[in-house]
Amino acid sequence: MDVKEYRRRYEAELAAASPEHPASFAGSPEAATRHAAQLGLVSGSPPGESIPALLATVRNPKETVLARDAALQALGAATFLGEDFAPYRVEFLDTMRQLAKPDTASQLREKAVAVLAAEKDPDIQGMLQRGLRDPQSALVSAGKALQLLTLDYHADVAGLAEEVFHKTDDVATKEAALRVLATNANSQDLLAKVLGDKSQPRALRALSATGLHSVNPQRFAGIARNIFMDGSDYEDIRATTLGALASAPEYQALRSDSTFLDQVRQLGAQTSLKNLRAAANRLMSNQ
Amino acid sequence: MREFDGAAPVADIRAYVDRLRASARSGDDLVDLLAEQAPIYSGRSAGEAERLRGYLLASFESVGLPASALPFVIEELETGITPYALAAAAKALRGASILPAGIVPLLLDAIDRIRQSDDVVDFDSRTAPASRAPPHTALTELFRTLAWLGPRARAALPPLQAMLARNPPVFSAAVLAEIERTAAALSRHGESTPHACCAEYPIAISSPASAGVDIKDVELQDQDGAVFSFGQFFRGRPSVLTFFYTRCMNPNKCSLTITKLARLQRRVGEEDLDGRINIAAISYDPAFDLPRRLRFYGAERGMIFDDRNRLIRTTGPFEPLRQCFDLGVGYGSSTVNQHRIELIVLDRMMRPRTDFTRMQWHEDDVFTTLKAVFAQSAVRP
Numbered sequence: 001m002d003v004k005e006y007r008r009r010y011e012a013e014l015a016a017a018s019p020e021h022p023a024s025f026a027g028s029p030e031a032a033t034r035h036a037a038q039l040g041l042v043s044g045s046p047p048g049e050s051i052p053a054l055l056a057t058v059r060n061p062k063e064t065v066l067a068r069d070a071a072l073q074a075l076g077a078a079t080f081l082g083e084d085f086a087p088y089r090v091e092f093l094d095t096m097r098q099l100a101k102p103d104t105a106s107q108l109r110e111k112a113v114a115v116l117a118a119e120k121d122p123d124i125q126g127m128l129q130r131g132l133r134d135p136q137s138a139l140v141s142a143g144k145a146l147q148l149l150t151l152d153y154h155a156d157v158a159g160l161a162e163e164v165f166h167k168t169d170d171v172a173t174k175e176a177a178l179r180v181l182a183t184n185a186n187s188q189d190l191l192a193k194v195l196g197d198k199s200q201p202r203a204l205r206a207l208s209a210t211g212l213h214s215v216n217p218q219r220f221a222g223i224a225r226n227i228f229m230d231g232s233d234y235e236d237i238r239a240t241t242l243g244a245l246a247s248a249p250e251y252q253a254l255r256s257d258s259t260f261l262d263q264v265r266q267l268g269a270q271t272s273l274k275n276l277r278a279a280a281n282r283l284m285s286n287q
Numbered sequence: 288m289r290e291f292d293g294a295a296p297v298a299d300i301r302a303y304v305d306r307l308r309a310s311a312r313s314g315d316d317l318v319d320l321l322a323e324q325a326p327i328y329s330g331r332s333a334g335e336a337e338r339l340r341g342y343l344l345a346s347f348e349s350v351g352l353p354a355s356a357l358p359f360v361i362e363e364l365e366t367g368i369t370p371y372a373l374a375a376a377a378k379a380l381r382g383a384s385i386l387p388a389g390i391v392p393l394l395l396d397a398i399d400r401i402r403q404s405d406d407v408v409d410f411d412s413r414t415a416p417a418s419r420a421p422p423h424t425a426l427t428e429l430f431r432t433l434a435w436l437g438p439r440a441r442a443a444l445p446p447l448q449a450m451l452a453r454n455p456p457v458f459s460a461a462v463l464a465e466i467e468r469t470a471a472a473l474s475r476h477g478e479s480t481p482h483a484c485c486a487e488y489p490i491a492i493s494s495p496a497s498a499g500v501d502i503k504d505v506e507l508q509d510q511d512g513a514v515f516s517f518g519q520f521f522r523g524r525p526s527v528l529t530f531f532y533t534r535c536m537n538p539n540k541c542s543l544t545i546t547k548l549a550r551l552q553r554r555v556g557e558e559d560l561d562g563r564i565n566i567a568a569i570s571y572d573p574a575f576d577l578p579r580r581l582r583f584y585g586a587e588r589g590m591i592f593d594d595r596n597r598l599i600r601t602t603g604p605f606e607p608l609r610q611c612f613d614l615g616v617g618y619g620s621s622t623v624n625q626h627r628i629e630l631i632v633l634d635r636m637m638r639p640r641t642d643f644t645r646m647q648w649h650e651d652d653v654f655t656t657l658k659a660v661f662a663q664s665a666v667r668p
Binding site: 088089090094119120122155156159184185248 | 404
């Protein structure tokens with residue numbers, strides 16, 4: 001998703017949220033606990049003592065989704081209590097596993113899946129992967145599934161992420177796939193192809209630049225140089241690639257390339273784009 | 288023994304293991320499947336590999352724990368961080384007829400490590416869910432193993448009593464009940480001294496034989512991007528060689544290995560052997576561990592780099608090194624899925640002289656070995 005678009009949606013949801021109906025994603029741990037207290041779910045007693053009541057609320061199908069969600073958010077905050085939370089952890093995880101099912105209200109299900117994915121739970125990782133292969137059985141959207149699977153470097157989902165990238169037309173899902181692939185050296189062909197392809201959405205090209213810079217700096221340098229020297233490419237893409245070239249030690253050779261440097265110097269003096277000028281100046285000062 | 292590869296369905300492997308569990312004298316077949324590099328784990332995610340290995344380990348409770356499997360169990364108890372793997376090791380221990388002497392502190396350390404990350408574990412895929420015993424957790428398994436030791440684990444009584452006395456409690460009610468049962472089991476029979484049951488702690492130091500794969504021309508690259516062959520760097524001086532990778536998630540393995548390597552490096556400097564010994568660690572994950580990552584990772588852990596002290600990756604495949612040193616490392620489709628701890632002392636002809644595998648090594652032991660190899664090198668031109 002475009003950053004500006006994300007910000008616009010976020011602000012709209014914040015504006016729409018009232019103290020009684022907080023936007024579910026916007027609650028900080030403190031806000032979640034405060035809201036749970038407003039609903040009478042937690043008391044002013046020591047931190048650990050509210051946890052059984054919160055767990056009971058989350059599990060209770062007769063409670064409103066709003067109350068269960070508020071309790072779940074308060075529990076999320078309680079997980080940071082360390083030893084005070086430890087006695088309830090197993091029950092908490094069991095509750096999350098109960099919620100991570102297709103028939104659970106989506107806002108509870110998605111949070112439960114996220115908790116288990118953060119725990120690197122192999123069963124939930126398996127479910128997320130099955131959902132990517134068979135969207136009918138998916139517990140969360142494809143983009144969310146990929147984002148959650150990225151929490152574990154060792155979940156080994158690069159192959160699946162490549163499949164998803166090729167199958168979907170949704171740019172946000174493609175972005176999530178590229179974030180998975182950004183640490184996988186075997187995906188560098190795809191990253192290079194997207195980065196060099198002017199017809200691809202710029203958000204995807206920028207992510208590919210980050211990924212290729214991470215897994216194969218030499219290959220990135222070659223493509224980045226071409227992008228930069230090609231005056232017809234988008235300025236923000238040129239800024240992104242130049243920014244990467246400006247600082248990393250691997251690109252010292254490129255920073256001694258006089259043709260390239262002349263172009264950078266010229267562009268730095270002429271461009272009105274702040275990012276591009278800053279990247280050009282940084283590169284010139286690092287040579 | 289049936290052969291499985293990484294594509295074999297987990298259910299098939301579990302069914303095979305279940306059949307082995309039912310037969311006596313199947314322990315050795317199970318041990319063969321524990322090696323990290325075994326084909327059974329190839330291509331699997333780390334989580335799946337760990338679950339499979341845990342299922343195998345837990346089987347030793349019923350089939351008996353052969354001596355050859357004990358290092359695997361101790362390794363998990365010493366370095367494991369996940370509830371499933373630790374519970375499996377605890378169950379395996381209950382199949383042992385002879386136990387190593389330091390086992391009680393290892394169990395207590397393991398309990399401490401997962402005190403705040405306990406989870407339900409299940410090692411039974413055979414019984415229908417409705418007929419199974421109520422679910423229990425990894426901590427429960429660890430305490431049950433202490434209880435199984437009985438008076439032999441009496442040294443654990445004070446820590447157990449301290450756990451019971453904590454207020455507010457730091458364990459669930461179910462685990463507290465298990466601790467109470469364990470404390471009672473440890474106090475039974477009025478015995479006051481440990482049973483004469485225990486063998487020496489099996490420190491895994493051996494004199495390895497190289498597998499005969501010629502690696503002297505394997506191309507390497509260090510943390511600064513310098514490229515050289517294995518022979519160019521390692522020939523001519525005794526060397527300490529360890530293996531690691533920067534994406535390792537277990538702080539008791541790679542991160543600690545490089546931290547200890549840095550301490551060893553300082554020790555070598557203090558003893559005036561600086562520059563006469565190579566100290567190096569090679570990444571299991573060369574495609575990801577590019578020079579800048581190696582430098583950052585090493586520097587963060589106290590390594591000081593120079594010509595004789597380097598973090599290294601292969602520029603091509605890692606496989607020749609894995610074969611040459613018979614390394615305990617397995618791979619998923621994109622990175623390492625499991626590995627053991629490895630440290631090898633090479634002589635100046637690049638021959639492995641001693642290795643410290645699976646269990647934690649100590650700088651003093653490695654330094655002593657290194658000095659001996661150095662002294663031999665000095666008298667043998």
